[in-house]
Amino acid sequence: MTRIISLLTALLPLSICVAQAAPENTYSPYAGRDYPTQVYFGDTHHHTSNSGDAFMNGDRLTPEMAYRFARGAEVVSSTGVPVRLSRPMDFLVISDHAEGLGVIMEVYNGNPLFMQDATLKRWSQAMKEGGKAAADSMNELISAQAQGTLPGVIQDPATVGPVIRSVWQQYTETAERFNEPGRFTAMIGFEWTSVPGGNNLHRNVLFRDGKARADQVLPYSSWQSEDPEALWAWMANYEEKTGGSLLAIPHNGNLSNGRMFEIETFDGKPLTADYAQRRQRWEPLQEMMQTKGASETHPTLSPNDEFADFGLAGWEYGNLTLEDSLETPQMRPTMYLRAGLQRGLEQERALGTNPFKFGFIGGTDVHNSLTSIEEDNFMGKHVVQEPRPERWEHVSKQGFGKTRYTWHYTAAGYAAVWARENTREALWDAMRRKEVYATSGSRMTVRFFAGWDYDQEDALSRDVAAAGYAGGVPMGGDLKGSERGASKAPHFLVSALKDPIFGNLDRIQIVKGWLDASGKTHEKIYDVVWADADRRAIGKDGRLTPVGNTVDVERATWADSIGEPGLTTVWVDPDFDPSQPAFYYARVIEIPTPTWMAYDQVRYGIKMSEDVPMVHQERAWTSPVWYTP
Incomplete structure (x- = not known):
């Protein structure tokens, strides 16, 4: 019955x-x-003007503006559009890219340390010009990171270290100011943006802790290593050094071209029980849904699932940059989440531990400081995708004869967390035990x-x-x-x-x-x-x-x-x-x-x-x- x-x-x-x-x-x-009696809705994947690609694409809203908006205030977007949420959010994780955190602002401002490089000087001019020139520079930045051809000066710790430290400390101070236990949680985090060959292996790293502990480190960057195991080692060192706690959330696997749930390590070695234990320890969740589509499954993997094609249009072409190779059916068993869970059962039988034992969570990946993802209130992912009559046909990416348009982006998604209270500690603990779910944008x-x-x-x-x-x-x-x-x-x-x-x-x-x-x-x-x-x-x-x-x-x-x-x-x-x-x-x-x-x-x-x-x-x-x- x-x-x-x-x-x-x-x-x-x-x-x-x-x-x-x-x-x-x-x-x-x-x-x-x-036990938890309340579900809290928020975003664990959010970028502000501190992220290089967001700034290059026109985002001028700071973390402070992002928090104000998430808490229910009306703000004006970077394109001059007044915007407000239908309802305040319960929590927000601003997860700006660790790679060159805040550095692109210095490039824009003409910092002499960076203007000696011809590429950076050209990017600075393009950002000031705006429009297509700025968007092209952003795509060039992403491609350069994917191919390992970034200008050396912005990867030099001696040059960028002081900039990153200053921006990080300003961010954690802002998070402390807007964190109000019981009402609104400003959880500290950052994005580790590994993208080898354009394959999306990004992770958002979330702190259970406040500023005092977070300021003892600088965010770990894929410029230091693109290997997830190196990130886990850094996380372990942080916990040992500070007594704090971290977890990582891998992004939507639908853009990894088969690399998210590989049954070998990043450098091609067979998985071991130790690897499985560490991955399960550090990565208890996986991003199910965001503006770049859904990662649940694919019709070729799940032919009997009538709802298997949700949020896939334009995102099944290939990886993040459309530069490595087209997506093929052979890649899908190690990139979609349902198939990843199945690989986990296989590996548990072989290794004794399941490396892919993860829960589901939603995020947005907005790069305009605005988690505004309801269908009638969608502000887009990037500033160039904010409301205007022609935005739907704006070309986002091209490669291999394929084109991604803004209409391929979905208004999504939310992280829903069953927690005992709305605090950093309670929300983080719920994420760690996987008592969470993802939505495509509603708050059911x-x-x-x-x-x-x-x-x-x-x-x-x-x-x-x-x-x-x-x-x-x-x-x-x-x-x-x-x-x-x-x-x-x-x-x-x-x-x-x-x-x-x-x-x-x-x-x-x-x-x-x-x-x-x-x-x-x-x-x-x-x-x-x-x-x-x-x-x-x-x-x-x-x-x-x-x-x-x-x-x-x-x-x-x-x-x-x-x-x-x-x-x-x-x-x-x-x-x-x-x-x-x-x-x-x-x-x-x-x-x-x-x-x-x-x-x-x-x-x-x-x-x-x-x-x-x-x-x-x-x-x-x-x-x-x-x-x-």
Whole structure:
């Protein structure tokens, strides 16, 4: 039996939980609770004018302006557009590039140390000219980094070290000023931007700590090493030196051209148990969704997944710079996240430890200091992609006969974190234990638990979260086979509540991946609860009847006359084999709504080409739960 829950009822189990065992002399059922009762939405991947490529592309907004905007203030963008969020964010990680942090500003300002180099002098002039000249210089900067041909002077520690230290200390001071525990978290971070040959191996490094510890180091740069193991060594040294804590979040693997989940090290050696343990230790999360598309899977990897093509247009051509090689089907098993989880099961059988045991988180990768990613309020990734009538057809990148346009960029995504409070420590701890999920831009509320004894009474209860924690593990956890009863399959308690200003919910799915006795991986997608159940059913082809489509493209509107505000159920795996290691995650799909391109088309009175999508279905992905025999 499944249950569709009302909006009011759904609010209670997701935000209020009872204590597990209240002392006799207390009355309040909420006293003493010791698990997360609130989800916090934010961005873990955000660039300001301190990032060289952002500044070259016209971003003039500082970290201070980025924090003000994230906290709900109205600001004016670098192109003079007033902008404000529909709702304040709960947290923000400004993760400017470690490579030459703040140095491009000095190039722009004509610092004599840099003007002796002809390339830097030309870049300085191009930035002052603006427009296409500045954009071309930014692409030249990115390509030079990918190919290892940057001017030596901006990689010389003696020259740039003082600049970077000054900018870093100003940034950490600003983060301290805007960090307000309980209301808004300004988590300190930076981006390590490894991009060998244009293949995206970037990581965002997040501090659990404040300025006092963060200022004891300078951000580690890929100019020092492009090898992730070197980054992990630096992180270990930081923790030993300061007593602080770090974690790293690899970026969207869909631009790595097969390098994100390689089954060999960066320098081509076979993986070892030690490598697997260190990767799992330092990289507990993976970026599922951002402006450069989705990294979940690809139709060639998941031909039976009708939602496998989300956010891929333009991003399946090749790597970040379109300079190394075109993306091929052979690369995809080691670049998309679902396939990466499958590689992890294989490696765990071989090594004894799973190197790719990661949760899912969202980010934006905006380079204009504005995390403004709702479809009707999308400010673009770069300044040159901020609102104007022709932005949709602006050419972002070309190579191998392929062209990426601004319309290929998605308005995405958010990091959703189940934490005990809105503080650096609590949010970081939740990320470390993988009790997080990713969304494509909406703020839907999602719970996902796995256990052995949930029943439909747990789904009917208003205390879904209390039942979930008491009877099993949340998203990101491990379902222990030793606790399984005789002939019992795992039970999953899943609940979702719509974002009030986004579309109703279409369905909740559970995605399963497993490893059989012969070492072959498999996957299957189950529709476990859906809206409008009186008129929809799973057909003979195994697919659920579509929810429908109320979008009026000519007006960029939709109606919540289909779908439901909340869905919840308990689902039991009908194909469970206790001898097979597996992972499970929930995917929540909204009803069809307009894309940012549809809103632009109406606002500017223009007509885009037929290949530009006007309708899509927003979604969320929970971190997996793993079962190990």
